[in-house]
Amino acid sequence: MKKQPHIIIFRLSAMGDVAMTVPVIKSFVKQYPDVKVTFVSKAFLKPLFDNIDNVTFFTADTNNSHKGILGLVKLFKELKSLQPTHLADFHNVLRSKIVRSLFTLFSNVKMAKIDKGRKEKKELTKESNKIFKQLKTSHQRYADVLKNIGFHIEIKNFETPKKEILSENNLKVTGKKTSSWIGIAPFAAFPSKTYPDDLMKEVIKDLSKEDVSIFLFGGKADMDQLESIANQFGNVTSIAGKLASLKEELNLISNLDIMLSMDSGNAHFAAMQGIKTITVWGNTHPYAGFAPFNQPEDYCILPDLEKYPKLPCSIYGNKTFPGYEDVMRTIEPKTIVEKIKSIL
Template sequence: MKTDHIIIIRFSAMGDVAMTVPVVYSLAHQYPDLRISVLSRPFAKAFFSHMPKNVDFIAADLKNEYKGIKGLNQLYGRLKAKQPTAIADFHDVLRSKYIRTRFTLCGYKTAHIDKHKNGKRKLCRQKDKVMEQQPTSFQNYAEVLSKLGYPINLSFTSLFTNGGNQLSQLSNIIGEKPDGERWIGIAPFAAHNGKMYPKEKMEEVVKVLSTEYSNLRIFFFGGGKEEKQILNTWAAKYKGCTCASEVLHGLNEELVLISHLDTMISMDSANMHLASLVGTRVVSIWGATHPYCGFFGWNQKEDDAVQNTELECRPCSVFGNKPCHRGDFECMHSIAPSAIIERLNL
């Protein structure tokens, strides 16, 4: 008898791929005889290296090896050779639609995500906002699986439930965590201005934490060249600070360190989701976007979301990529550094 084999497609972005993890993990545990393949870009491999044995990862370089229609046809052939019985499209963009459609036309069972765009549009419009919680990405992904005959209970806790997160794997610069010392992560960057706390204000947070709390060690996270320059400057300027992204190698090492943090301070960005995947508490900072849009971190507490709830223009964007209607990003500038520090409950 042919083994059921589902291929799950989600190409980007990092935060969205990270949000598939609790769903895939729950599916794997509740259907141990189901073969599960996750198709994504190569960067995502670390997310799925701590999965149950019935999960494997398929890396697809869409910019080179599988570029364009010719590349997608080659990718389709590669996937078809794996003899899937169902295709779950967690992305529903041009590339995933093309692959999904080819499988549909050949008689395969397929289903795709409902992104609930209408509800998000009402939530983010300037006038007559409808301030209602939208279905989360976790719920939307799970709904795709349910359509294919695999209803699940979301039961995920951490990628490192069975270990594998020893600090000894990391650079000696990180070292072991002394008893009584609290480790705080700070990921101050995001893809768009509407989601990023002003760096001058974030530096004030760093300054207070570094000078007024003797039992803290602070780790900075940010991967870009300019980002690392800022973080290295802070690390040199303030005691007890380390630019983790400078000394760690790859996503898996970041996940290991993050799993040992007491709290991560993050924007509405991928780092919120990385911390969520390893069971670390996140104090998240929200500006143009809002937890109601459905992208809040897995198992995070709403009380740990720092946001200006008085501004009637919020939220104005699902992804934080729209120009500010006011022109001043008051949603972020109005949040005092002290509000973030207080939320840490040090």
């Protein structure tokens, strides 16, 4: 009897990058229902993969039991015991390279790794003589890894998930839905990707005049700031620090009508659930391949590229060219508000 194919997919971080794997994996399991998948990542990201057929989540505890070289050897042994037939490295960093090397030495698993396109991304973000063009998306790069181990998939055939039933815990925070729900995630990992506070407050103020409910997303560190904004409006609620888990956050996002986000993880949490997702871009650019999945091109709102022709400055937002600190101020609040209204 032929052995059932069993693919281990390896991607430890970051949140947005892991979320971008979800549409690819959902497309994969639909097209290959007889293939078993084990997804290896950090424990708090498990809710991203709940209820996906044939997918088992495996926790890589890189802070404790899987820490360091000995920990990675242990991780390899645990993964090898699952008897995989294939290994898809969606990360291609030192940890995954070590695990791949161990599989090469001690198993006959078929493997492939992601091509991150570092050279072309460097060409896209250099300060002068840049090559400004759309690069392959991260979603397609993930699909290509699976193709390279023998599984061609069409991610364009992705089916939008049904909205989840709002959990009882979330209902206590949101109340029943009686109007359009807008999510706003105003923060990002770097200031160069974060729309200025004063302008975002104008966006929220204008949207609050509509028959909508607005929910502000952020981490525990953002609680005070977001609560201060929410307290100024009757139909704005900060959920920062109020939801019990990522699972609860995803449940709420599933019930939004629109998500407004920076180039950050919340954009991908929304897009993977088929929510209309508008993103505001600063020193990064959708051409690098990190735009939310399956969203129209005009849902990406960009700075004035004529005034700032050197954009993008970096792939992740961690680098800014001199004089490019305030590129987002060329995006007027009314531009964002009008885009959201036109979609609603």
